Amino acid sequence: MKNTEIKLKQHEVLPTRKQIDGLRNWIMLFPSPEEIDGIPYADSLLNRRSQLGRKKSDSDPLKFDLANTKASHVVYACIDVSISSFALLTLARKMVTAQQSQKAESVGIVVKGFEIKLAERIVEAIIAAAGANAAGMPNYKSEKQSKTVLQQLNIYGLRVRHGYKRTLAEAEGNALARYLSMLPPNELTPANYTKRIRKLASANKWKMEFYDNNALQKKKAGAFLAVAQASPDKDAGIVRLMYTPKTYTSKGKVILVGKGICYDTGGTNLKPAKHMFGMHEDMQGSSVALGTFLALTKMQVNFRLECWLALAINHIGPKAYKPNDIITAADGTTIEIVHTDAEGRMVLADTLTLASQQKPKLIIDYATLTGACVYSLGSSYSGVFTNREEFHPALIQAGKDSGERVWPFPLDEDYEKGLESDIADVKQCAVEGDADHILAARFLQRFVKNDTPWVHVDLAASNHKGGLAHVPTDTTGFGVRYTLNLLLDKKLP
Numbered sequence: 001m002k003n004t005e006i007k008l009k010q011h012e013v014l015p016t017r018k019q020i021d022g023l024r025n026w027i028m029l030f031p032s033p034e035e036i037d038g039i040p041y042a043d044s045l046l047n048r049r050s051q052l053g054r055k056k057s058d059s060d061p062l063k064f065d066l067a068n069t070k071a072s073h074v075v076y077a078c079i080d081v082s083i084s085s086f087a088l089l090t091l092a093r094k095m096v097t098a099q100q101s102q103k104a105e106s107v108g109i110v111v112k113g114f115e116i117k118l119a120e121r122i123v124e125a126i127i128a129a130a131g132a133n134a135a136g137m138p139n140y141k142s143e144k145q146s147k148t149v150l151q152q153l154n155i156y157g158l159r160v161r162h163g164y165k166r167t168l169a170e171a172e173g174n175a176l177a178r179y180l181s182m183l184p185p186n187e188l189t190p191a192n193y194t195k196r197i198r199k200l201a202s203a204n205k206w207k208m209e210f211y212d213n214n215a216l217q218k219k220k221a222g223a224f225l226a227v228a229q230a231s232p233d234k235d236a237g238i239v240r241l242m243y244t245p246k247t248y249t250s251k252g253k254v255i256l257v258g259k260g261i262c263y264d265t266g267g268t269n270l271k272p273a274k275h276m277f278g279m280h281e282d283m284q285g286s287s288v289a290l291g292t293f294l295a296l297t298k299m300q301v302n303f304r305l306e307c308w309l310a311l312a313i314n315h316i317g318p319k320a321y322k323p324n325d326i327i328t329a330a331d332g333t334t335i336e337i338v339h340t341d342a343e344g345r346m347v348l349a350d351t352l353t354l355a356s357q358q359k360p361k362l363i364i365d366y367a368t369l370t371g372a373c374v375y376s377l378g379s380s381y382s383g384v385f386t387n388r389e390e391f392h393p394a395l396i397q398a399g400k401d402s403g404e405r406v407w408p409f410p411l412d413e414d415y416e417k418g419l420e421s422d423i424a425d426v427k428q429c430a431v432e433g434d435a436d437h438i439l440a441a442r443f444l445q446r447f448v449k450n451d452t453p454w455v456h457v458d459l460a461a462s463n464h465k466g467g468l469a470h471v472p473t474d475t476t477g478f479g480v481r482y483t484l485n486l487l488l489d490k491k492l493p
């Protein structure tokens, strides 16, 4: 995977006419048409607006070519100062895409008339969108089209010290999550995935352990192994990555957990064609956990961090686990198998047990877990669940602020009835599933040991036609920006 690093040049002042003439591509944002006044070529931009009958704010950017020698292509908008992060990122995506179609390598950005905090948010959104757009994604076409990649942003009207390091780290993490998710399943097998992670680990100086088939048998991780047992290649396993900062004050560590089903056929309960197509992305929980881990370690956060990834294929075959099987998980819980397509909660059960034995101060898991969550929310939001109801306001607010929006679901005790089994400790899922996303979370909760604070993200927004917020591809890599906001701004727990 090739990642171009976007260079940023910041100028506190507005561009001169000469500077505008010197660059072919511009993105400009103003709080109102009056603020356009005072920049070079203001008359043309204002004229264009009034021709189009624009009044106050633009949710779709305007485009205009200036009458200079380069015919500079200006994409501009007037936005409401109360704009949400999601709307801002969406607008930023449209503006960046418009410049990308012009094959822009270097883009000028002008922000004028906003108070500093908002100006910073706006520039941040454009950098996020530019980073998402510039990232290379898997492409197997024999005829390679040369894509011009955006390499430089020249920011006018605002200069900040931090250099948007976090936004760039998030863009890198998100690009990694999407890239891995888009790889075809005959390439990204658990073995190939593990190899790629090993490379990343040595490049970034992470410690890495891998619990393979034998190690998991020793740990009696029957829930994980039930899913893996149909695979002819014994390459499934649990990856553990560790990051320790040079100095840290906080005692506890944070553990990120991800579901990494490299292909989900449904198993014995085979999926129909319509639902199987796209199931190579059933590992996106793991790639989001990994991308988040990458972004946080690039930021050199001052707390200890681990990342646990459950990598397997949910295969068909004579050895595949089947409904009515009774499986014993690593913590001794007996599970009555009901539907083999509910494999995500099986591999996560043992991974959560092992991760929570580390006594972290917080576990966050990510999984493309249930269709029920998508039925409930569509694919614009993801669902969140937690065993700490007091987290709800922070969980929601992190979604609003990051632009990767989530909504919490209940986890009350009485839902447990849906998982009561006549023959084992618990049912894997209900035969006829109402609220399967809630039952799945209830099921997972029992494997989170020592009452560890836990957040479960059911990634309904992992794939959204046409892209979502700042991300231009259908595969969204949703969760990286969200988690950094949750851990670094909301300071959960």
Ligand SMILES: [Zn+2]
Pocket: 264, 266, 314, 340, 341, 342, 343, 344
């Ligand atoms: Zn499944």
